[in-house]
Amino acid sequence: MKKYRVTNIVFDLGNTLVFFDHSYFFNGLAEREKKLSAAKFKRYIVKNKLDIKLVSGRMNHREFFRKLKKKFDLRIGYSDFIYFYSDVFWENSAMKRLLEKISRIKKYKLFLLSNTDSPHMSFIDKNFPYVRILNKRVLSYKVHMYKPQKKIFRYLLEKHKLNPDNTVLIDDVKDNVKAAASVGMHTIHYVTHKKFMSEFSKILKLK
Numbered sequence: 001m002k003k004y005r006v007t008n009i010v011f012d013l014g015n016t017l018v019f020f021d022h023s024y025f026f027n028g029l030a031e032r033e034k035k036l037s038a039a040k041f042k043r044y045i046v047k048n049k050l051d052i053k054l055v056s057g058r059m060n061h062r063e064f065f066r067k068l069k070k071k072f073d074l075r076i077g078y079s080d081f082i083y084f085y086s087d088v089f090w091e092n093s094a095m096k097r098l099l100e101k102i103s104r105i106k107k108y109k110l111f112l113l114s115n116t117d118s119p120h121m122s123f124i125d126k127n128f129p130y131v132r133i134l135n136k137r138v139l140s141y142k143v144h145m146y147k148p149q150k151k152i153f154r155y156l157l158e159k160h161k162l163n164p165d166n167t168v169l170i171d172d173v174k175d176n177v178k179a180a181a182s183v184g185m186h187t188i189h190y191v192t193h194k195k196f197m198s199e200f201s202k203i204l205k206l207k
């Protein structure tokens with residue numbers, strides 16, 4: 001049997017390192033703009049794939065704001081809008097503790113691989129400093145690729161010269177886990193922290 005040791009740990013961000021719920025954005029904005037329906041607003045964004053355009057870096061936030069402002073006749077200004085857009089995260093304390101702990105063990109290389117955009121990333125770095133531990137990052141909006149596209153996993157491996165046999169991805173989205181496995185990486189589907197910890201300790205002990 002082939003021997004390997006997992007030394008590279010790749011973390012997803014949303015609903016892995018920090019929790020999020022975009023309804024805070026839709027509902028918060030709808031509450032502020034009395035005429036706005038949160039459901040219609042959300043539907044418009046999803047139907048026009050504005051979320052995908054943002055994370056793949058094909059649309060910037062000024063355009064996103066202008067488009068929505070025009071369509072829904074919004075009164076809010078750009079910076080308040082971006083605040084509503086970004087303030088949708090909260091800490092995953094168990095992951096915070098784990099990340100702080102393993103970052104002190106020098107034998108692991110840690111990475112962040114996230115479908116995200118620039119306002120969300122800045123908001124997270126500012127409000128959840130433990131995420132800053134991960135300074136080796138592949139961010140979808142910068143590389144114009146996103147999970148579960150296989151090419152973003154290959155890009156990560158090539159850029160950081162990682163052997164997939166020595167690399168594990170931790171991600172809450174099943175399709176991302178499947179795509180990572182298809183390029184040869186070890187994977188853990190992050191559902192509950194307890195289940196994750198049992199798989200994680202097994203994988204790190206593999207010889």
Ligand SMILES: [Mg+2]
Binds near residue numbers: 012014171
């Ligand atoms: Mg996620």
